[in-house]
Amino acid sequence: MAKLYFRYGAMNSGKSTSLMQVAYNYEERDQKVIVMKSSIDTKGDSYLVSRIGLRRKVDVLLQPRDTLCEKMGNLSGIACILVDEAQFLTPRQVDELYEIAKRIDIPVICYGLRSDFKTQGFPGSIRLLELADELEELVTICRCGKRAKLNARKVGGKFVKDGDQVAIDGNDDVTYESLCGECYLKYVGSILKESTPEVSEQSLEKVLKLTK
Amino acid sequence: MAKLYFRYGAMNSGKSTSLMQVAYNYEERDQKVIVMKSSIDTKGDSYLVSRIGLRRKVDVLLQPRDTLCEKMGNLSGIACILVDEAQFLTPRQVDELYEIAKRIDIPVICYGLRSDFKTQGFPGSIRLLELADELEELVTICRCGKRAKLNARKVGGKFVKDGDQVAIDGNDDVTYESLCGECYLKYVGSILKESTPEVSEQSLEKVLKLTK
Amino acid sequence: MAKLYFRYGAMNSGKSTSLMQVAYNYEERDQKVIVMKSSIDTKGDSYLVSRIGLRRKVDVLLQPRDTLCEKMGNLSGIACILVDEAQFLTPRQVDELYEIAKRIDIPVICYGLRSDFKTQGFPGSIRLLELADELEELVTICRCGKRAKLNARKVGGKFVKDGDQVAIDGNDDVTYESLCGECYLKYVGSILKESTPEVSEQSLEKVLKLTK
């Protein structure tokens, strides 16, 4: 029975390139795919665009309120469903994709960010992490040369810790930088500040002192 | 720099056996580990017990309100931190483990369930899925012989779809069965029923009809 | 310490695209890479060419007799070494790459075929499979829609089982098709015919009969 895949990675890890390569591999075999993207990602409009220079029209541009199955209709002859920016799917849409994979036997491959600039999941990525049959990571490079797994947001070139979960790259002076865990803690700050009472941070400092 | 690992798997996938094997491998090398477990899991009390016959005392029994770093103290000479039943960690405790891995350079390996009997994540597993450096799956076998990835709950031997997220195996007539996605949909029912308005299910049925 | 990676996949699994994406990710960060290719692969001469439309000049074109370290010289400031068509490396060259990764702390990522049209390894891929720190698979699609892992050779459009290990795609009427295991056994034939005395095949037939 077909699987639901979640291929996650930080910004600029080549997710769109990888999606377009998979689509290409199917089509070269004369097998039909459906390419979807969430409309929340306004970059490229109804096109997938990869920084390395590839470009492809999207078949379905999804709104958060869409019932995915209504957008689909007849899926006969479809070999694979590919979704870009899948972090913006609603949990309901992910559930629909899971049932399509299992009940119609069509593999569904979702590409997306795992977490936002505060290291918290997006609604779509949390549901995919909970449910997908296969979790596969795409990696990119941190400024230090290590593997970058986290996304940091900059406004006007400076790292920020506050703001809305969604702010599209390039709008309102917002940019992103993919960082490894160490560089994130160093340049953006402790993740305890975000999620926990002060006591944790003080305790951590105590452990750090004792241990060194 | 050390990593935070999340090794997830359905019930009875050998998570405790694997944890005890890793602890054994370190200790055979005269390297010291800390083994932790959440107190929410009352099975075995302060012991890890694997069905295959292994048994080991836990070093730290964690309460949800615990500041993990306060429980720790001096970590000098610790080669690895191992956590069982990590789905019961609070997000804050996961954040603490991440900072320990990155700032004190001690690998942290968490074993736990990915999702509950309704296919929804636990607070600890969601945070681990969002943040862990490596996500690694342990698999077990469904009644049909395929890989089981989901957990189904039975009360009095019958699959149920409602109830609290936490109900310990063996108490109050509750048992669990690990299932593959297809068998879950077949025996427990659609996951759309749980999370989505009726329209999704009707649309899915329509797609199913059109496609077949 | 840096790792030696072997990313293997059947023909047309997007190996060169993936390599160029990784190089792009480094260079976007102003980090320098070296891209190498074996001269045995005459396609594209000193260029990497991917079917999807990407193209890039190779920094080092390796001959089988080359001592790789002699070709290298000063590696200061190199963030990563990338090798395409790595199945054509000699075992000695793989050993050199391993020592470079471990002793100079530069990650080395090799892309290549795992096996030839008879399902046997190439000298370079066998050495990489034995030694690389990480083995990562790139997948492509079989004619049946499943994951293709094997390479079948055609001469004049017909599957063949005999011939030299190396015959470049496009020359002398030679083409290749990536197949899954089942389709390979079905269209090309049993792999027992290749490697084993007749008794195995007869025994297998007996087991097949008994079991069904």
Next chain:
Amino acid sequence: MAKLYFRYGAMNSGKSTSLMQVAYNYEERDQKVIVMKSSIDTKGDSYLVSRIGLRRKVDVLLQPRDTLCEKMGNLSGIACILVDEAQFLTPRQVDELYEIAKRIDIPVICYGLRSDFKTQGFPGSIRLLELADELEELVTICRCGKRAKLNARKVGGKFVKDGDQVAIDGNDDVTYESLCGECYLKYVGSILKESTPEVSEQSLEKVLKLTK
């Protein structure tokens, strides 16, 4: 269609424990497995023994000359075939296992060493690395705390670089230690010494000097 798995790891990485856990998971489901071991491994005779304390009788003890299919007979009702010490299989036996997986649809899971004390593959492991559908690594710990992937042999407590490929742990003063790549190069010596003319080593030294 069923897969052939190769789960490889250095000495003491918990391969036999993992195999016995998988067998246990099947049998708990009332599903039947066959457990095989090569007779070249004389430890434990016809028992699998794991250091952590588990023990299990082997169903089939394989000789190198055995035609595996002849040993098998009727496979009806077998849910899985499990092989320990699979590095000692002959390539022919691996081919037989592959055809069984694909033609009778029974998953075959092979556990074994990837390479010998000179970092060279065993006949069985090379064939599995070339052919298996899934390559999965089991890791253990080096004396330095990193992941150990290589096997070093000691005679009378001293690392050696020469000797036969097979020498069973415990016989004739032979012991093994699992090491990471760096520790192997440091304590056992360069792998170039083994496989390559002197020129490589001199060139490597030159690169090392230039680069530092």
